[in-house]
Amino acid sequence: MDMATIADVARLAGVSRTAVSFAFNDPSRLSAETLQRVLQVADELGYYPNPIARSLINKRVGVLGLLIPQGTAMLFANPFFAELLGGIGQICDEHDFSLLLVPPVQGSLLRSLARAAVDGYITIGLEEHHPAMELLRRRKAPFVTLDGPALPQISAVNVDDFGGARQAAAHLIERGHREALVLGIRPAQGEITDGVAAYTGVSAARLAGYRAAFALAGLPLDEGRIRYCDSTRDGGRQALLDAWNGGARPGALLAMSDIIAVGAMDAASRLGLRVPDDLAIVGFDDIMDTQICHPALSTVHQPSEEKGCLAARLLIDRQGGGQRVEHHVLPATLIVRGSSGTQEG
Amino acid sequence: MDMATIADVARLAGVSRTAVSFAFNDPSRLSAETLQRVLQVADELGYYPNPIARSLINKRVGVLGLLIPQGTAMLFANPFFAELLGGIGQICDEHDFSLLLVPPVQGSLLRSLARAAVDGYITIGLEEHHPAMELLRRRKAPFVTLDGPALPQISAVNVDDFGGARQAAAHLIERGHREALVLGIRPAQGEITDGVAAYTGVSAARLAGYRAAFALAGLPLDEGRIRYCDSTRDGGRQALLDAWNGGARPGALLAMSDIIAVGAMDAASRLGLRVPDDLAIVGFDDIMDTQICHPALSTVHQPSEEKGCLAARLLIDRQGGGQRVEHHVLPATLIVRGSSGTQEG
DNA sequence: CTGTTAGCGCTTTCAT
DNA sequence: ATGAAAGCGCTAACAG
Secondary structure (H helix, E strand, O other), X not given: OOOOOHHHHHHHHOOOHHHHHHHHHOHHHOOHHHHHHHHHHHHHHOOOOOHHHHHHXXXXXXXXXXXXXXXXXXXXXXXXXXXXXXXXXXXXHHOOOEEEEEOOEOOEXXXXXXXXXXXXXXXXXXXXOOHHHHHHHHHOOOEEEEOOOOOOOOOEEEEOHHHHHHHXXXXXXHOOOOOOEEEEEOOOOOOOOOHHHHOOHHHHHHHHHHHHHHHHOOOOOOHHHEEEEXXXXXXXXXXXXXXXXXXXOOOEEEEOOHHHHHHHHHHHHHOOOOOOOOOEEEOOEOOOHHHHOOOOOEEEEOOHHHHHHHHHHHHHHHHOOOOOOOEEEEOOEEEOOHHHOOOOO | OOOOOHHHHHHXXXXXXXXXXXXXXXXXXXXXXXXXXXXXXHHHHOOOOOHHHHHHHHOOOOEEEEEOOOHHHHHHOOHHHHHHHHHHHHHHHHOOOEEEEEOOEOOEHHHHHHHOOOOEEEEEOOOOOOHHHHHHHHHOOOEEEEOOOOOOXXXXXXXXXXXXXXXXXXXXXXXXXXXXXXXXXXXXOOOOOOHHHHOOHHHHHHHHHHHXXXXXXXXXXXXXXXXXXXXXXXXXXXXXXXXXXXXXOOOEEXXXXXXXXXXXXXXXXXXXXXXXXXOEEEOOEOXXXXXXXXXXXEEEEOOHHHHHHHHHHHHHHHHOOOOOOOEEEEOOEEEOOHHHOOOOO
């Protein structure tokens, strides 16, 4: 990209670099003829002000960074993220921001952070003690956490994972199930220093919700019934298959994400299990696929797109000097469809 | 983001700016103690080299831009793109590139192009005479077209849209259908100057394929049976509903994308139509949902993820000075499932 | 091993 | 209305 520079245009147009700059940023300060000539030359050369040089001065790049610890592949393998990104993208479009996906570089989010030129970040599912989170705070970079911790000076957008999960489990219990296999979301690996804190955030909150419901009913939910997998279709499929091959014979399944549930439905049909009769399933997220699959998937609805919008808005508003810090916890509500039993209960 | 600068660190560490720079870029050139001291101070200040200033010199930002004329919303509303982006993202991860989504700004892709700091672009579904395409060429910016024209000096990745579509239509004809409603993909609006060229690219190629099959069978495919809509679930649903309300009573449906087909299946069930008996449907893309929905969707498989990988690789290789220009046309193959008739034919 | 110096391409006072 | 000149924060010869 051996682009012409401002100097080239200035020379060929017989004006100073200032004039060229004005032509693009404040045309009114140039005489009609000068403007015309400059633009003419610029056009011939295919010249356009170098955005990098420009940002160096403006201290603004018009880019919103999305910190995705799970990596790009996992991101696009889960439709939930598509909905989330849809919301974020919508606000970006409105405010003329571009979206930069920032996955770990060589397994390290820290490294990515060092290289990305953005005006601010939205972290997605980034845990409180992740090094990247700590760097962000130390740098005093503008950022908003999405599905993450509610930090003192940082806006956060979350959903009532605990409550939603509890409803899901309670629903199964109401339907007469006294046990369930839990298919959990394995957190992004990598830079978790504190092994103990590995299952925190969304994954932990949902598990706690399941636990609470079982506890309330005086039922156990032992560790052996909890399996973690990637939040992808393959992840869910494999997890159920593995559990089955390991001897598990669950009558009900609590999937921490819909895409896991969808994968599990695959596995179920492969195993000859009928949903919901042999295996009742409740997911989480309420992605579009829940209505397409057969039977339709019971799930916990969360306002994914709205979450994205909110987080993006919070971040972009903050640019304008708004120091308002808000911690949102959006509601999650159970939606009963066919996969958890007959509609009649 | 009032970050500390290199000068601050230099001052506090009692060294020159060069030393600080070396500490981050070529530590071996510093004595152990100096390095240690610099890093120490930098850490305290939360200092990190400003990526923008850095790129200004390196002439490299490590960012791959994705030009999306349809806008971000449409992008995430179609799972096909998720698969495509998954492929692109995979290669980006391997080469430590980030992905920047570049949708139109204020309805103009040109404006976006002016602002984005990237090392190169992948255009997605961008038509040959789109102003943005022309600017890219005039600027001699490195880019690769995906689902776009095969330009002389520019690598291109395409799929055999014509052949795939022809197979789809031929299949329907074989099944005994003598007519079909076509649900086409409405191209991104905006800066198409030449009204006549509006339906070119993927949309035109697939239509031509449908036409060819019908022509071969000596059947007509009149304009009145072609409707264009957004390539989203809502788009497909609405399109079939509109056609129906307009008096159309198709026995078969050719959807130019699977997500349109999925939407149409919604509409069909709402209209009390049974698929495939009352309405046979064949889609295009072979997204995951085709296997989830009921009945499973017959479609034309295209290697979406591979397309993404290939395009990204072509672009990134080109960075390294490789001037190899390649025009790829990947195969598209019909996959018959339940939505187009009994498996037995 | 460390510092001096000259830019990268652009914007922006401040003069003229 | 236009231009000269001083940076934005950083890197990389080139000296020492």
